Amino acid sequence: MMTKVRYFSPAVVGVVLVFLPMLFGRAGTLQILATGLIFASLALTYNLLLGFTGLLSFGHALFFGTSVYATGIALTRWGWSLTSAALLAIIFTTVLGVITGAIALRVGGVPFAMVTLALAQGGFVLAGKNPGGVTNGADGFGLAVDRLPDFFVGVVNTKNLYWLSLALLVITYFVVSLATTSSPGRVWQGLRDNELRVEVLGLRPYTFKLISFTLAAFLSSLAGIVFTMVQGSITQHVLSTEVTLTLLVMVVLGGVGSHWGAALGGFVYTVANEQLTRLANSSAFEDLPTIIRGPLTQPVFLLGSLFVLVVLFAPGGLAGAVKQWELKRR
C-alpha cells in the first residue's frame, strides 16, 4: 500500500501544481505561489549541502543574490537579451561558487559556517556600496521589464511566470535527485556521516565537497534568474544573511536530507510567511493585549519558535516524522 502512495503522490502533486493557475487567477496570489516554488528550489540546493554533504553554510544567499544582481544589471543597465543575461548570471555565479568554496572549504565544521557567513556579507556590503553605479545601493532598482519576452510581461502573463517557476523546481528536483544517487553523491553522504572513513578509503574530501558546493551555487543561480523575472525588482535583501537563515529554517522544518521535505518546507514557509504577515496587518489580533499581540504580529517570531521546537523535539522535521509514522505502520 505504501509503495502505491510513494508513486502516486508525486503525480497528484504535479498535476495539482500544473493546474493551480486555473484555480487562483489573481496575479498577486500566483506571484506568491511562484515565489514559493522558487524558494522550494533554493531549499533543495541548500539541502544538497546541509542534508547530503553535511556542510553548514551561512553564505548561500551570496549565490542566489549574485545571480539576481547579474541578471538585473545585464538586462537593465546593459540592455542585454534575456538569454545572454541568464548565461552571464549562471557562469558568473558558478565561478564565484568555485572561488569562495575553494577558500571556505579549507576549514570545516563551525569555522566553515563562519567563513561562508563573512564571505556572503562581503557580497551584501559590496552591493550596498553601489560600485560603478550599477546596483543603486540599498534602494535597489526596478527590472527593465521590456527586455523580457512578451509572454513573461504583464499581469495576464503571471501564470507563465508561475509555470516557469514550476519548471525550475522540476529541473532542480531532477538534478539534485540524480546528483545524490550518482557516485560522487554517495561520497557526499559518506562525508556527511564520517569524513575520516572517506579519507581512509583514499578519496580527497576537499574535492568532493567543492563539487557539491559548486553544484549548489550553479542551481541557486537558476533560481536567482527566475526570481528576478517574477519579482521585477532587485533589492539588497537577496544577498542578506536573512535569506540564508530562512533557507536553513525551511530545510530543517521540512526535513534535513529529504528532497521532498526540503522542497515542501521552502514552499510552505514562503506562503505561510506571506499569509501570517497579512493576518498580522488585519484586525484579527486587534483585541489582544499588547503583550501577546506584539510577538504574534511578527511571522519570524512564530516561525523561529517553531523551528526551535522542531530542532529540540523532532530533529527529522516533517519528512522525519512521516518516516517514523511509516515505520510504525509496518
Add this chain to the structure above:
Amino acid sequence: MSDIILLTATGLGLAGLYFLVASGLSLIYGLMGVLNFAHGAFLTVGGYAAYVVMQKLLERDWGINSALVVGLLASMVAGALIAWFTEAALIRRLYARHIDQVLVTVGLGLAIGAAIAGYAGQDARFLLTPPWMDNVLVIGDARIPYDRFVLIAVGLMLFILLQVIMQKTRLGLIIRAGVENRAMVSALGVDVRIAFTAVFVIGGAAAGLAGSLFGVYSRQVSPAMGASVLIFAFIVVVIGGMGSLAGTAVASIVVGLIQQFTNYYATGIGDLAVVLLLALVLLTRPQGLLGKAVA
C-alpha cells in the same frame, strides 16, 4: 596627523566593542564547540534593557549620568539572564549534537529579534546620552570624542577581568582545561557543566553590555543592531583563533583599525577589507592568528 590619531582612537573604540562580543563567542566555542548565533540577540536585548531602564529613570528625574550607569548594569543583567536561559533550557538538552546546537541558537536569535521588533517596533529608538560624551579631548590637533575612550576602557577592563578569572580562579582553571581537553576534565571528576553555564553567563553579560555601549556610541537602539555587530564578531573570532582570548583581543584591534583606516582613505571599503583579511588569514593560517594548529 590629526586624522591618524582620531582614526586610531575610533578604531580602538570599535575594537573594544568587538572584544566585548567576540570574547564570549570565542570562549563558548572553545569550551563547548557551540557557535552561538543568538549572541547578537543577547546584544540587542542588552541595548533595549538599557533603553527601557534609562527611560523610566529619566522620567523620575534621575540625573543622566546615574541613569546611564544603572542602564549599563541592567544591560549586563539582561544579557546574562537570557544567556543563562539559552544554556539551561536549550543548549544543555542538545549535548554533543553540535549542528543542532547551532540551529537552536539560529532560531532563538531570529525569534528574539522578531519579538523585540514586535514590542518596540522595527524603527530605531533614540538613546539619550550624557552631554560630556560629546566633548572632545584634544591631542595634538586631533579632537577625539570621549565616548571612544569609554569603549576602549571597558574593552580593556573586560580583557583584564577575563585574564584574572582564567589565570587565578578555580573556575578559570576548569575552563582552560576544558578548552584543552573536555573529556579528560570530565573523566577526572570535575563537573564541566558549571563551566558551560559560567561561560554563557559571562559571555551574555559582556554581549549585553556591548549592546548598551553600542547604543550609547551610535545614540540609538534598533532590533537589527545585534545582527550587524555579530558578523564582525565572528570574523574577529576566526581571525584571532577560536578559543584563544589573547587572539580575540589582537584580532579585535586589527579588525577595528583596518576598518577605520580603509574606510577613511577609500570611502566605504572598510567592511570589504575586513572580509579580504579574513580570506587571507584562512589561506595562510586556517587556525587563526593565535589558534591551535588542530582544526
